[in-house]
Amino acid sequence: MSLTLTILGCNSAVPTLSRFTTSQALQNSSKTYLIDCGEGAQIRLKDLKIKRTKIHEIFISHLHGDHFFGLPGLITSLNLSGRLTPLTIYGPAGLSKFIHTLKEIGSIYLNFELIIHELQADVFQKVFEDQYLEVYSIPLKHRIPTTGFLFKEKEHPRNILPPSIKKHKLSIEEIKTLKNSKDVTRPDGSTLYYMDHTIIANKAESYAFCSDTIYDEELIQYIQNVDLLYHEATYLHELKTKARERGHATAHEAALIAQKSGAKKLILGHYSSRYKDLSVFIDEAEKIFSNVDLALDGKVFQVSEH
Ligand SMILES: [Zn+2]
Numbered sequence: 001m002s003l004t005l006t007i008l009g010c011n012s013a014v015p016t017l018s019r020f021t022t023s024q025a026l027q028n029s030s031k032t033y034l035i036d037c038g039e040g041a042q043i044r045l046k047d048l049k050i051k052r053t054k055i056h057e058i059f060i061s062h063l064h065g066d067h068f069f070g071l072p073g074l075i076t077s078l079n080l081s082g083r084l085t086p087l088t089i090y091g092p093a094g095l096s097k098f099i100h101t102l103k104e105i106g107s108i109y110l111n112f113e114l115i116i117h118e119l120q121a122d123v124f125q126k127v128f129e130d131q132y133l134e135v136y137s138i139p140l141k142h143r144i145p146t147t148g149f150l151f152k153e154k155e156h157p158r159n160i161l162p163p164s165i166k167k168h169k170l171s172i173e174e175i176k177t178l179k180n181s182k183d184v185t186r187p188d189g190s191t192l193y194y195m196d197h198t199i200i201a202n203k204a205e206s207y208a209f210c211s212d213t214i215y216d217e218e219l220i221q222y223i224q225n226v227d228l229l230y231h232e233a234t235y236l237h238e239l240k241t242k243a244r245e246r247g248h249a250t251a252h253e254a255a256l257i258a259q260k261s262g263a264k265k266l267i268l269g270h271y272s273s274r275y276k277d278l279s280v281f282i283d284e285a286e287k288i289f290s291n292v293d294l295a296l297d298g299k300v301f302q303v304s305e306h
Pocket of ligand 1: 062064142212
């Protein structure tokens with residue numbers, strides 16, 4: 001099952017009409033995983049026709065407003081639209097208090113269960129798993145506790161060859177067994193070998209989200225050979241001192257992380273509002289890493305380009 005990434009917001013600090021603050025939707029054919037929730041994320045979701053009912057998990061990197069101010073609006077809108085299915089939010093310490101206070105002060109009574117998992121910011125560990133993928137927290141170095149997230153698809157079962165189904169009148173159970181790389185022994189004693197009746201499926205895909213952070217080579221070990229890497233690039237390298245002081249990275253540094261981690265593709269984002277023409281970010285990063293693109297609101301990326 002292939003993954004697509006839609007950028008809902010790409011700016012840092014303040015939203016502009018064309019560049020909302022950070023939020024992304026990672027989707028497979030069944031679910032949408034929301035990553036950060038900057039102001040206006042729900043408007044972009046609507047605009048891009050991404051169904052909110054498919055969102056069951058939200059992953060928040062840190063509690064700077066440009067990464068989570070969209071939560072109050074989204075949560076209350078979900079409630080008003082009649083949502084009953086639970087929603088789980090993963091994020092740093094303090095998130096629970098924020099949601100609690102919001103509900104209390106705003107007299108908000110939710111009709112669905114809202115589950116908050118506060119994460120330890122300084123460890124790489126599995127924080128979530130479903131039938132499709134695993135999510136790991138990535139410790140980042142920013143001004144406050146911050147985690148990136150690594151999304152790793154689980155290995156896909158093999159694909160059955162359609163002619164085999166017809167020829168051998170395969171049952172659902174037999175198809176399942178063959179797809180899981182196991183041979184089938186039939187009542188008449190004959191054996192169906194999975195290698196004869198299935199082919200290898202697309203390889204599992206991986207996406208790493210790294211925002212916000214200084215240039216930090218320690219994170220390379222966690223994101224080895226990812227198909228797609230999003231790395232913040234708030235500034236160009238001429239402002240590298242400012243970037244470091246503010247807990248951010250430059251396009252040059254993002255490209256170095258992509259190169260050193262063996263990422264197949266790099267997306268830059270979290271631009272400072274001082275930059276109107278973003279092509280300069282590509283120019284700077286391309287000198288180090290060739291397969292680079294810009295996060296822009298509404299832009300859709302295939303996680304793997306195979
Ligand atoms: Zn921040």
